[in-house]
Amino acid sequence: MNKRKQWYLISYDIADSRRLQCFHRYIKKHAYALQYSVFIGYFNQPEWVELLRQLNKRIRQQTDSLHCYRLTERDMILCAGNPAFLPEVFTEQRLPIAQNQTIDELQVDV
DSSP, X not given: OOOOOEEEEEEEEOSSHHHHHHHHHHHTTTSEEEETTEEEEEEOHHHHHHHHHHHHHTSOTTTXXXXXXXXXXXXXXXXXXXXXXXXXXXXXXXXXXXESOOGGGOOOOO
């Protein structure tokens, strides 16, 4: 069993407002809200699989969408303006943060 945790970015679009509220209440118990329908969470493999199982139960394949992205230590998070929560949440886990920089100021590997 893999105990190593990784960051995941989760976004969703739920067509029905009632199911949207239920979905939002559920996911915010497990991940940090970046925006209303965009979350980031730190999970080990069993936690991630269980979260996906639960989220999949709450969507309708025909009308809703769920997108999940695994972030690695090689990825960079760009925070411009007022971030939804403290960047320390990221930096504790070694994700590079570029906060309040313009695109021109960034040193980006291409």
